[in-house]
Amino acid sequence: MKQFVICVVADSTEQRQRLTCVLCPHYQKVLSFSDIDLNFYKKHLMGFENLCLIVSSQFINDWFADVVRANHHHLIQLADDFTGNYRETEAIILRADSTDVEILETLSNVSEEDKRVVISSALSERETEVLRHVALGLSNKEIADKLFISPHTVITHRKNITARLGIKSISGLTVYAILKNIISMDDADV
Amino acid sequence: MINLTTKLSDLIHADVFALSILQRLEIPLGFGDMTIEEICHKHHLHPQFFLRMTRLFLYGEMPEEVENEPDLLPHLIDYLQCTHKFYLINHVPLIEKYIGLILKNEPHRSNDISLLIRFFEKYKKELITHLENEDQQVFPYVLRLHQCYEKKECAPEFYQEILSNPVAGFEETHDNLDEKLNDLKNIIIKYLPSFQSEHEIHQILILLFQLEKDIFQHAQLEDLLMVPVVKKIEIAVLSFYRGGDQ
Secondary structure, eight states, rough: EEEEEEEEOOOOHHHHHHHHHHHHEEEEEEEESSSOOHIIIIIIITTTTTTTEEEGGGGGOOHOOOOOOOTTTTEEETTTTSSOOOOGGGGGESOOOOHHHHHHHHHTTOOOOHHHHHHGSSHHHHHHHHHHHHHOOOOOOHHHHTTTSHHHHHHHHHHHHHHTOOOOOOHHHHHHHHHTSSOOOOGGGH | OTTTSSSSHHHHHHHHHHHHHHHHTTOOOOOOOOOHHHHHHHHHOOOOHHHHHHHHHHOOOOOOOOOGGGGGGHHHHHHHHHHHIIIIIIHHHHHHHHHHHHHHOOGGGGGHHHHHHHHHHHHHHHHHHHHIIIIIIIIHHHHHHHHHHHHHHHOOOHHHHHHHHHHHHHHHHOOOOOHHHHHHHHHIIIEEEEEOOHHHHHHHHHHHHHHHHHHHHHHIIIIIIIHHHHHHHHHHHHOOTTTTTT
């Protein structure tokens, strides 16, 4: 067991849970948050002696990274399309040393299934939820009723999903949802 | 610029895609220095149609003033039918063959490959339905219309058919068949974990790119060449109808 506190920050619950599951057996303590800013870091995290932050790219800017570095903490930025293998440069190591490499290797050695969930961060939590229902064959109206949002909002989410993934058809979105374990193959009509 | 005096061999050197046009028109290689006009004469093709179609395919050049050339229609329909066969005999089985080879090489990836197979199978069904509708409904209608135009006659039941189901209906409902192909490309390029059978997966991608481009241009031929001519002669043929006197 390594004497490190790992802090996972990602807006997708699924991604947070997966990363936490993958890292828990290897590290002393694994925390996870859906959001982070500099004040939060200073107030709650700066006091840890050995801390490694694994953070989705949208939460990080140069200023934040400089403060983390100044406190001798490790910072791993997950690119939007992080596939779990740092050697393919999908993860950007802002402060590389042997510890960063070890942590990334922990992520890289997870099963194919786990890696796929790690990549599903391309979509926000809400978009993932909409995609799940689309892939299960629900209409915009049915999705709107289930998620307590307007059909217009569902359409907007669907447009964003299509733009982000480059997939337009329902069959294509269903295949994507299966590949990322958002739905199971048995639930789908591909 | 391609014209009737362009050598067919130069056309192929300029763009290898011309080969697939020759393949579906069943023009064999070994034609020496024959020009487009000579080749068309030899294979009973309409030279102006060949020129327009080639310019559209190779340079994206939109056909102009086609409305006054209804004699293009039988050649165009013949070409479109050949193209339908070409998709089903060449592209689709080749893609299936490469998917099968990947499955054979990497049986442990059967879940991912079965996703590919199911997605492509669904697309194939959609493609076949689309092509069959054109082969069995649209093209026979266009050919009959052309025949009536040539003979300057219009039987009562055909008069009703033109009125109730003109080519404008086909134009409105003409499906976009390249959307799913683009999705499949992106799934393979971006989201499927990589395969060890690199050659096979690359071949699938190349075929998908070719098929997507071909289908897009095929639809352009129908929308930009066929539909305007048909609309024009529909009006002419309707005017040949003389009540119940025929």
